[in-house]
Amino acid sequence: MNRQNDSVHEKAILVGCQLPRQNDERFFYSMEELKSLTKTANGTVCAVVSQKRERYDSATFIGKGKVEEIIALEEELEADLIIFNSELSPSQVRNLSNHFNARIIDRTQLILDIFAQRAKTREGKLQVELAQLEYLLPRLSGIGVTLSRLGGGIGTRGPGETKLEKDRRHIRFRIHELKQQINQVVNHRERYRERRKHQGAFQAALVGYTNAGKSTIFNKLAEADSYEEDKLFATLDPLTRKVKLKSGFQMLLTDTVGFIQDLPTSLIAAFRSTLEEAAEANLLIHVIDGSSEDRSQHEKTVSRILNDLKASHIPMLTVYNKKDQFGGHFIPENPSISISALSENDISALLSAIEKEVVKQLTFYQIDVPAHDGKLLSRLRSETIMLEQEFNKEKQLYECKGYAHSSSSIDSIGNRGE
Numbered sequence: 001m002n003r004q005n006d007s008v009h010e011k012a013i014l015v016g017c018q019l020p021r022q023n024d025e026r027f028f029y030s031m032e033e034l035k036s037l038t039k040t041a042n043g044t045v046c047a048v049v050s051q052k053r054e055r056y057d058s059a060t061f062i063g064k065g066k067v068e069e070i071i072a073l074e075e076e077l078e079a080d081l082i083i084f085n086s087e088l089s090p091s092q093v094r095n096l097s098n099h100f101n102a103r104i105i106d107r108t109q110l111i112l113d114i115f116a117q118r119a120k121t122r123e124g125k126l127q128v129e130l131a132q133l134e135y136l137l138p139r140l141s142g143i144g145v146t147l148s149r150l151g152g153g154i155g156t157r158g159p160g161e162t163k164l165e166k167d168r169r170h171i172r173f174r175i176h177e178l179k180q181q182i183n184q185v186v187n188h189r190e191r192y193r194e195r196r197k198h199q200g201a202f203q204a205a206l207v208g209y210t211n212a213g214k215s216t217i218f219n220k221l222a223e224a225d226s227y228e229e230d231k232l233f234a235t236l237d238p239l240t241r242k243v244k245l246k247s248g249f250q251m252l253l254t255d256t257v258g259f260i261q262d263l264p265t266s267l268i269a270a271f272r273s274t275l276e277e278a279a280e281a282n283l284l285i286h287v288i289d290g291s292s293e294d295r296s297q298h299e300k301t302v303s304r305i306l307n308d309l310k311a312s313h314i315p316m317l318t319v320y321n322k323k324d325q326f327g328g329h330f331i332p333e334n335p336s337i338s339i340s341a342l343s344e345n346d347i348s349a350l351l352s353a354i355e356k357e358v359v360k361q362l363t364f365y366q367i368d369v370p371a372h373d374g375k376l377l378s379r380l381r382s383e384t385i386m387l388e389q390e391f392n393k394e395k396q397l398y399e400c401k402g403y404a405h406s407s408s409s410i411d412s413i414g415n416r417g418e
């Protein structure tokens with residue numbers, strides 16, 4: 001399993017600059033999120049500095065006075081890192097590096113670093129490396145010149161603990177290579193996705209703000225071995241598993257990447273194809289950390305991203321998770337359920353709630369199955385929700401009734417009707 005450099009806790013000063021177009025609430029939330037991202041990357045926040053300006057300073061992002069203030073803080077607190085809450089231009093990084101001993105990184109690099117640490121599947125790793133290199137390339141000013149003392153620590157790590165390449169020629173070659181490999185993997189996944197569609201499987205996807213508890217719920221529902229941890233972004237790749245509902249009906253469940261505000265564009269591009277998978281689901285299971293103070297902000301972020309993905313029309317079950325920490329007293333959206341993913345009873349209630357939503361989308365069928373056709377019977381049991389199965393001794397057949405997914409490939413379900 002892929003872990004951070006647990007022993008190293010770099011000390012970071014966070015820097016934000018609020019422009020007139022950003023209201024106080026949004027700016028505050030974004031700084032809070034930066035703190036949480038820093039902790040996720042195994043950094044320790046030792047100071048937070050912010051400034052209001054009409055526009056960013058083209059040379060140093062923040063004003064001269066603030067630069068002086070941070071120089072003093074850096075010395076006093078012995079900071080290793082200064083993290084800026086916006087994307088810095090290559091020249092801003094260069095200019096700032098002249099003022100500080102600590103390494104300078106921006107929000108994008110921080111997020112890329114976290115994604116690099118937590119990518120699990122081959123595709124996720126390739127995509128994160130590509131996003132990192134595309135970010136890095138314009139920021140190198142010549143062969144072998146490094147970006148803000150590239151070499152170790154937050155912002156410089158590649159997927160699977162490899163060091164980021166720093167030579168322009170190598171980077172270009174690697175970008176080319178990565179694009180080819182990603183194409184292959186994506187094509188392979190597309191074929192797999194088409195096959196699943198063709199088979200008419202019912203597909204559900206877990207979506208939600210990062211750290212809401214998606215992987216935990218996914219594991220409990222699918223009894224799969226996914227990676228969960230109390231840090232942001234434990235899920236970077238969509239993982240798809242079979243989930244058996246109480247009736248025996250099997251659906252596919254996909255776990256998706258955690259959503260955050262202002263995901264860097266390079267990463268949106270990298271994960272677009274994987275997020276598109278969620279956009280094709282029959283049912284979205286939106287997991288919300290009900291115990292978080294930023295709950296409503298998180299919900300807004302997720303709705304916005306779903307909207308961008310053109311997935312807002314998909315039926316949704318809202319799950320307020322971590323009930324053990326908030327008491328479950330919401331009068332929330334419909335349909336919804338409050339649970340603690342850590343409680344077996346609640347997981348069982350969640351399965352029933354999911355089943356209720358699934359049934360809404362299924363079609364009633366009635367079919368006679370010859371007694372000797374055990375194969376069809378067993379398929380009906382797992383691929384549909386069978387309500388009745390009566391044996392007609394005279395005709396030597398089973399009279400079955402139930403609900404099936406409308407695009408089910410069980411072609412023998414001919415005589416549907418309500």
Ligand SMILES: Nc1nc2c(ncn2[C@@H]2O[C@H](COP(=O)(O)OP(=O)(O)OP(=O)(O)O)[C@@H](O)[C@H]2O)c(=O)[nH]1
Pocket residue numbers: 208209210211212213214215216217227228229230231232233234235236257258259321322323324325339340341342
């Ligand atoms: N107290 C409590 N903790 C929970 C519950 N569900 C999940 N957690 C914890 O919350 C943390 C985050 O859970 P994950 O399942 O990794 O969250 P995620 O939504 O997959 O996160 P990303 O992959 O970062 O998007 C873990 O430490 C879980 O153990 C719950 O119901 N109650």
